Amino acid sequence: MLEAPLYKEVKQSLTRGLAGGEWRPGEALPSESALALRFKVSIGTVRKAVDELVAERAVVRQQGRGTFVSSHDAKRLLFHFFHIVPRTGERSYPETRTLAFRRDRATADEATALAVPAGDPVWRIRNLLLLDEAPALVDDIVLARARFPDLTERIFTQRENTIYNLYQSRYGLSVLRSSERLRASLAGAEIARLLVVKRGAPLLEINRIARTYHDAPVELRRSLVNTERYDYLSDLGKSEVSQLT
Amino acid sequence: MLEAPLYKEVKQSLTRGLAGGEWRPGEALPSESALALRFKVSIGTVRKAVDELVAERAVVRQQGRGTFVSSHDAKRLLFHFFHIVPRTGERSYPETRTLAFRRDRATADEATALAVPAGDPVWRIRNLLLLDEAPALVDDIVLARARFPDLTERIFTQRENTIYNLYQSRYGLSVLRSSERLRASLAGAEIARLLVVKRGAPLLEINRIARTYHDAPVELRRSLVNTERYDYLSDLGKSEVSQLT
DNA sequence: AAGTGGTCTAGACCACCAT
DNA sequence: TGGTGGTCTAGACCACTTA
Numbered sequence: 001m002l003e004a005p006l007y008k009e010v011k012q013s014l015t016r017g018l019a020g021g022e023w024r025p026g027e028a029l030p031s032e033s034a035l036a037l038r039f040k041v042s043i044g045t046v047r048k049a050v051d052e053l054v055a056e057r058a059v060v061r062q063q064g065r066g067t068f069v070s071s072h073d074a075k076r077l078l079f080h081f082f083h084i085v086p087r088t089g090e091r092s093y094p095e096t097r098t099l100a101f102r103r104d105r106a107t108a109d110e111a112t113a114l115a116v117p118a119g120d121p122v123w124r125i126r127n128l129l130l131l132d133e134a135p136a137l138v139d140d141i142v143l144a145r146a147r148f149p150d151l152t153e154r155i156f157t158q159r160e161n162t163i164y165n166l167y168q169s170r171y172g173l174s175v176l177r178s179s180e181r182l183r184a185s186l187a188g189a190e191i192a193r194l195l196v197v198k199r200g201a202p203l204l205e206i207n208r209i210a211r212t213y214h215d216a217p218v219e220l221r222r223s224l225v226n227t228e229r230y231d232y233l234s235d236l237g238k239s240e241v242s243q244l245t
Numbered sequence: 246m247l248e249a250p251l252y253k254e255v256k257q258s259l260t261r262g263l264a265g266g267e268w269r270p271g272e273a274l275p276s277e278s279a280l281a282l283r284f285k286v287s288i289g290t291v292r293k294a295v296d297e298l299v300a301e302r303a304v305v306r307q308q309g310r311g312t313f314v315s316s317h318d319a320k321r322l323l324f325h326f327f328h329i330v331p332r333t334g335e336r337s338y339p340e341t342r343t344l345a346f347r348r349d350r351a352t353a354d355e356a357t358a359l360a361v362p363a364g365d366p367v368w369r370i371r372n373l374l375l376l377d378e379a380p381a382l383v384d385d386i387v388l389a390r391a392r393f394p395d396l397t398e399r400i401f402t403q404r405e406n407t408i409y410n411l412y413q414s415r416y417g418l419s420v421l422r423s424s425e426r427l428r429a430s431l432a433g434a435e436i437a438r439l440l441v442v443k444r445g446a447p448l449l450e451i452n453r454i455a456r457t458y459h460d461a462p463v464e465l466r467r468s469l470v471n472t473e474r475y476d477y478l479s480d481l482g483k484s485e486v487s488q489l490t
Numbered sequence: 491a492a493g494t495g496g497t498c499t500a501g502a503c504c505a506c507c508a509t
Numbered sequence: 510t511g512g513t514g515g516t517c518t519a520g521a522c523c524a525c526t527t528a
Contacts, residue, residue, distance in 0.1 A: 309525030
């Protein structure tokens with residue numbers, strides 16, 4: 001491992017440009033031939049680097065048009081990061097109602113997960129999500145205030161688009177992947193009221209860490225889901241294979 | 246879409262060979278140059294076809310040795326198909342105890358999922374899985390008897406290796422991917438007894454369809470998991486990205 | 491030393507999109 | 510019509526494994 005392959009270096013350069021905002025979401029990268037000139041490599045090597053960025057969903061190729069920085073349109077987010085689907089029937093978009101928005105300090109675990117010093121300031125946000133016009137999830141979000149310094153409840157709730165779109169457009173943080181740990185739990189009094197279920201009803205608990213380029217953490221989120229009419233869909237392979245079939 | 250790209254045709258040919266048993270699990274495929282000759286394409290085209298098979302985990306490349314048909318060794322299975330991990334600490338291998346093994350008929354839903362006619366004969370198998378020597382999951386498995394005609398409880402329980410390894414070595418059915426739907430449920434009397442939890446304890450319910458080449462279904466499985474000390478880990482992206490980093 | 495996969499190049503041609 | 514990504518080729522050289 002004395003030296004990384006050329007295409008890995010090209011990929012690193014491109015990733016730095018993406019993370020640093022040289023090319024913004026929705027914008028086109030230089031053409032592959034232009035990149036080949038710029039990095040002084042062959043076009044095949046550029047293609048291999050871009051291939052991997054496409055696999056990681058950092059960029060999107062469009063034949064005849066160019067290669068574009070992934071942007072967080074609603075459909076893309078629904079598909080990649082929202083895994084709650086009706087037991088039968090089509091996926092639907094959740095509607096979000098913000099119930100709480102306050103300042104706090106990170107617990108030790110949260111600080112570790114967010115890669116900030118213990119006790120660092122955070123935002124705590126609670127959202128109620130409705131599916132098909134009925135309460136289905138309660139989301140508790142934790143954000144490092146260092147990464148979202150000027151966030152306000154107004155900015156958060158008055159956004160035109162999705163939450164991840166806000167992170168991306170206002171703070172330059174594009175969520176690329178998330179890892180989730182799931183378990184079963186029981187509804188307490190408050191959550192039961194919000195989700196309109198009985199106390200002690202079974203809920204699916206999802207603990208998510210959302211990450212951007214270089215695996216840097218962006219957001220912590222705990223979701224409590226009423227799975228009476230919805231499932232959590234985990235179709236590993238399909239997403240990888242979809243474009244390969 | 247008049248004509249598929251050459252490398253897709255090569256990939257299809259290879260997949261047919263794999264599904265048909267021309268190359269058995271653990272065996273080496275012909276070298277890439279040999280395949281290039283055989284299909285009368287350039288070596289780069291063969292590589293692109295094999296690249297996709299690698300991404301789908303149907304084969305594994307080993308530099309200097311060759312390309313091998315994926316075989317279901319325990320470590321691989323643990324990593325790709327067993328998503329239950331300790332809340333903290335290292336993954337451990339589950340120990341399986343078969344509690345029931347009987348003949349039955351498929352329900353309408355099962356028949357659809359298994360792609361067999363409604364009412365077709367099936368095997369029903371119940372296993373108790375222990376993690377760190379304590380009961381943690383109950384698995385209810387449904388198999389089409391048409392695909393496992395000569396299976397017996399003895400063969401099933403006396404196998405030397407994992408269940409998926411048995412499917413592969415004895416029936417030529419390599420499980421390549423699975424899709425799972427998760428929800429939260431409550432322990433009934435019988436399950437509570439098996440998992441040594443209280444009635445009404447929260448359990449994670451996992452409904453899985455395991456598939457082989459061409460997405461043909463192999464196995465239906467419902468798992469009920471005690472998530473007091475274990476989580477279901479869904480790290481989309483990591484598996485895709487792991488080899489790319 | 492021989493054989494395998496892994497990287498890299500240079501160029502041709504095609505399919506698609508914008509204008 | 511010109512520019513973009515997508516496919517395909519032919520060949521060189523490297524890194525690794527096995528004997």
